[in-house]
Amino acid sequence: MNTAFPFPLSGRSVPFSLGRLGIVAGNTFLEAVRQKLFNFLLLLAVALVASAQLFREFNFGSSELKFISDFGFGAMVFFGSTLTIAATAQLFFSEIENRTALTILAKPIWRTEFIFGKFLGVFAVVGVFCALTTILLLGLLYHRETALMTANPEAFEAGRIIHYGDLVLMGVLQWLKFGVLAAFTLLIASFSNTNLYTVVMGFFVLVICHLQYLARDAYGSVASLPLRLLVQLLGYIFPNFQVFNLADQIGIGVGIDAAVFLRVAGYALIYIAVIGALAVYSFRNREI
Amino acid sequence: MKFNLAAFRPALTGFLVVVALALTGAAVRPFEEPAWQFVKSKQPALKLDSLQGALGQGVTVGLLGGFRAIVADFFWIKTNAVWEDNDLPKTQTFIKLVTAIDPRPLYFWQNGSRMIAYDMPNWRITEEGGYDVVPQARQRKIDEQQSAVALNYLNEAFGHHPDAPLLHVEIANVYLNRLKDTASAAEAYRRAALQPDAPYYAGRIYAELLRRLGRNAEAYAWLKQLYRTLPKEADAAKGITPFQVEAAMAPVVLERIRELEGELNILELQAFRP
Amino acid sequence: MTPNTPASAIEITGLTKDFSLNLRGVKLRAVENLTLTVPQGEVFGLLGPNGSGKSTTIKIILGLLEPTVGECKVFGVPSGRVDSRLNVGYLPEAPYFYRYLSGEELVRFYARICGVPKKVLKDRVREVIDWVGLTGASHRRVGTYSKGMLQRIGLAQALVHDPRLIILDEPTAGVDPVGSAEISELILKLKKQGKTVLITSHLLAQIEDICDRVAILDKGKLIVEGAVNDLVGLRDRQSLIVDSLPPAELDELRGWLAARGHVLNAVEQPRTRLDQLFLSKVSRPKKEGDSQ
Numbered sequence: 001m002n003t004a005f006p007f008p009l010s011g012r013s014v015p016f017s018l019g020r021l022g023i024v025a026g027n028t029f030l031e032a033v034r035q036k037l038f039n040f041l042l043l044l045a046v047a048l049v050a051s052a053q054l055f056r057e058f059n060f061g062s063s064e065l066k067f068i069s070d071f072g073f074g075a076m077v078f079f080g081s082t083l084t085i086a087a088t089a090q091l092f093f094s095e096i097e098n099r100t101a102l103t104i105l106a107k108p109i110w111r112t113e114f115i116f117g118k119f120l121g122v123f124a125v126v127g128v129f130c131a132l133t134t135i136l137l138l139g140l141l142y143h144r145e146t147a148l149m150t151a152n153p154e155a156f157e158a159g160r161i162i163h164y165g166d167l168v169l170m171g172v173l174q175w176l177k178f179g180v181l182a183a184f185t186l187l188i189a190s191f192s193n194t195n196l197y198t199v200v201m202g203f204f205v206l207v208i209c210h211l212q213y214l215a216r217d218a219y220g221s222v223a224s225l226p227l228r229l230l231v232q233l234l235g236y237i238f239p240n241f242q243v244f245n246l247a248d249q250i251g252i253g254v255g256i257d258a259a260v261f262l263r264v265a266g267y268a269l270i271y272i273a274v275i276g277a278l279a280v281y282s283f284r285n286r287e288i
Numbered sequence: 289m290k291f292n293l294a295a296f297r298p299a300l301t302g303f304l305v306v307v308a309l310a311l312t313g314a315a316v317r318p319f320e321e322p323a324w325q326f327v328k329s330k331q332p333a334l335k336l337d338s339l340q341g342a343l344g345q346g347v348t349v350g351l352l353g354g355f356r357a358i359v360a361d362f363f364w365i366k367t368n369a370v371w372e373d374n375d376l377p378k379t380q381t382f383i384k385l386v387t388a389i390d391p392r393p394l395y396f397w398q399n400g401s402r403m404i405a406y407d408m409p410n411w412r413i414t415e416e417g418g419y420d421v422v423p424q425a426r427q428r429k430i431d432e433q434q435s436a437v438a439l440n441y442l443n444e445a446f447g448h449h450p451d452a453p454l455l456h457v458e459i460a461n462v463y464l465n466r467l468k469d470t471a472s473a474a475e476a477y478r479r480a481a482l483q484p485d486a487p488y489y490a491g492r493i494y495a496e497l498l499r500r501l502g503r504n505a506e507a508y509a510w511l512k513q514l515y516r517t518l519p520k521e522a523d524a525a526k527g528i529t530p531f532q533v534e535a536a537m538a539p540v541v542l543e544r545i546r547e548l549e550g551e552l553n554i555l556e557l558q559a560f561r562p
Numbered sequence: 563m564t565p566n567t568p569a570s571a572i573e574i575t576g577l578t579k580d581f582s583l584n585l586r587g588v589k590l591r592a593v594e595n596l597t598l599t600v601p602q603g604e605v606f607g608l609l610g611p612n613g614s615g616k617s618t619t620i621k622i623i624l625g626l627l628e629p630t631v632g633e634c635k636v637f638g639v640p641s642g643r644v645d646s647r648l649n650v651g652y653l654p655e656a657p658y659f660y661r662y663l664s665g666e667e668l669v670r671f672y673a674r675i676c677g678v679p680k681k682v683l684k685d686r687v688r689e690v691i692d693w694v695g696l697t698g699a700s701h702r703r704v705g706t707y708s709k710g711m712l713q714r715i716g717l718a719q720a721l722v723h724d725p726r727l728i729i730l731d732e733p734t735a736g737v738d739p740v741g742s743a744e745i746s747e748l749i750l751k752l753k754k755q756g757k758t759v760l761i762t763s764h765l766l767a768q769i770e771d772i773c774d775r776v777a778i779l780d781k782g783k784l785i786v787e788g789a790v791n792d793l794v795g796l797r798d799r800q801s802l803i804v805d806s807l808p809p810a811e812l813d814e815l816r817g818w819l820a821a822r823g824h825v826l827n828a829v830e831q832p833r834t835r836l837d838q839l840f841l842s843k844v845s846r847p848k849k850e851g852d853s854q
């Protein structure tokens with residue numbers, strides 16, 4: 001081996017590096033791809049096209065588009081949440097269980113870079129999922145809308161009824177929501193000992209975040225003070241996932257308000273940053 | 289007993305995480321609140337008490353979790369299944385269940401009311417022996433009963449869709465096709481036509497019904513006014529599509545105006561000039 | 563290298579590490595008051611039975627664990643700091659690397675993490691892969707590698723940024739004698755290049771052959787530390803190996819020694835070592851490693 005090594009690594013300080021973070025993210029994404037995590041997308045596509053075919057049987061007219069859109073986004077939310085939790089837990093624990101975390105963290109790398117790299121890798125995986133599902137859904141809707149416009153022109157007097165741009169924004173919002181969920185799952189993984197515990201807790205958090213609004217809406221009507229405080233605290237601890245739920249009725253007939261979209265997107269990004277930082281804090285205390 | 293402080297570190301970490309999350313929740317609440325109010329305003333309140341009996345716990349959680357649209361879609365498909373079996377009580381229950389779950393899609397109200405007003409009388413008459421056996425008076429009675437249910441149902445829909453023209457159209461059709469009440473049908477079509485996003489045909493049908501009622505002068509005045517509002521050619525700048533031009537049928541309206549001018553003996557000098 | 567480079571690669575002072583088992587104060591003391599210095603340029607063996615604290619000590623050196631008491635410095639930098647790992651290469655015990663990467667992708671990944679500059683990245687990766695003898699298998703997925711090949715690719719990733727200190731945790735565990743001998747050869751080569759190598763193993767014969775110094779831990783405590791020759795060499799004895807002597811000549815030799823005040827302590831049949839016999843009889847795989 002060449003003993004006169006051409007680059008001096010010694011004596012340098014090691015500042016936080018987005019490059020290293022990106023390398024970890026890229027590797028995480030590659031692992032997901034090579035573990036064939038995306039294969040089930042094919043199944044999802046088949047299921048979506050098949051269900052769209054089913055709706056044609058019912059002769060719903062132009063409302064067929066609503067059904068396709070509802071089921072498409074329903075599938076995106078359901079499978080996307082599952083993918084987010086499972087992929088985050090799996091891609092994190094494969095590092096711990098295979099001891100690759102040891103080899104990486106024994107290199108000059110910050111744990112912050114490692115955790116945020118993992119997060120970005122999962123976020124990219126979920127992003128690809130959301131993008132492909134949205135494109136598939138848009139294609140399906142466009143195809144059916146074109147056919148329905150010919151068959152049933154009076155329902156389309158004002159032209160196309162689907163706001164395709166808004167559907168894309170909806171896909172983006174779902175992606176951001178999955179980002180918050182991924183960060184939360186990573187936070188759980190940072191102190192959890194097993195993959196299974198992380199997955200179970202991840203789903204638990206998912207359900208609570210979807211129902212969080214009940215706690216904040218209801219706390220005023222709770223009579224006992226300690227219980228009221230507890231309900232209020234729950235409302236503050238968990239983010240509100242319903243706020244991302246613009247999907248109902250959006251895209252067909254009703255448009256998305258740009259200000260609301262930006263606000264919800266900002267809300268997600270704040271939570272990703274905070275929960276990610278907490279995951280780093282918790283992971284730094286973890287003995288590997 | 290001696291406590292091991294280091295052993296409390298995971299618990300301390302957990303506590304700090306919870307505190308940080310709660311503080312974040314409190315800090316972002318003012319930022320999130322307007323968006324949440326917007327989303328909430330698009331979601332009518334769930335009347336869970338009326339639903340809980342009909343739905344299982346799992347479905348209820350699904351509804352609360354924000355999957356109303358898809359749950360309603362499922363029940364609509366179920367409605368169609370029982371409708372195919374001509375099962376009146378079940379169909380009626382499911383129709384109401386679907387709009388209780390998600391009253392936002394007009395489609396559910398329109399098609400639910402059609403099932404009630406048009407299909408259910410058929411089922412009832414068939415069950416009582418068929419059109420040849422059941423006396424005309426009884427058939428009429430059944431039509432009236434079902435129409436009343438449908439009209440009630442459609443009026444309930446106005447609570448969620450105030451002045452939706454298509455609901456007025458549905459009401460008009462029930463009056464016209466089931467109750468043979470042309471005057472009420474005409475009034476409903478008029479209301480439909482007056483709404484900003486009314487379908488073009490509503491105005492034409494209103495005029496046609498006025499003619500049927502012998503109110504030609506009213507029909508003439510209405511059509512002249514209507515004609516001026518109709519798009520005559522597509523204009524992308526104004527957002528007028530060829531579809532709209534075709535659906536507006538301005539030439540047909542003009543033709544009716546001319547017919548009415550003949551019937552009303554209007555002098556050529558006083559004739560409508562587009 | 564910084565101008566004031568310390569003489570020792572690793573300096574552990576008064577190190578104690580406890581693991582808490584529950585909230586009532588029950589804890590496991592993995593390492594107790596360990597003070598140890600690993601000089602630069604030596605091969606240092608850290609020995610001890612399972613559970614003696616070897617792996618815990620290594621994890622502290624690598625900054626993966628924090629000491630409960632005491633301190634640990636690597637080239638003068640406290641081991642909790644990220645920059646202390648700039649000059650460290652680490653091969654964990656029985657590593658399972660990213661199975662979905664090829665050998666070359668794996669080494670490239672670690673090289674990029676270590677900040678190996680882009681312009682030399684490709685050459686450097688090929689160089690270390692060649693150095694550990696895996697060139698022919700570099701495009702195969704790591705998941706298909708044998709244990710010996712895994713150790714060698716692990717060594718390649720540990721060396722890719724040319725660290726001055728290489729830490730090998732049980733590098734020959736589960737590897738056959740041929741693979742084991744190859745790893746020993748590589749370690750000796752590293753020593754020739756002036757690297758410091760810290761190695762843990764319970765295969766004592768192998769350690770004895772390659773280490774300059776050893777430390778033995780037991781139940782977290784340092785029992786013995788010193789140069790191998792000092793520890794195992796019997797200074798007041800010597801062995802002479804000669805052709806077979808007939809009994810009469812042996813008696814004559816005994817007498818000759820007695821006349822000079824010496825004692826012939828033992829007459830034995832020298833034996834070759836079993837691993838050497840094994841290595842001489844078994845064919846060594848080609849260097850590419852693709853015949854395994």
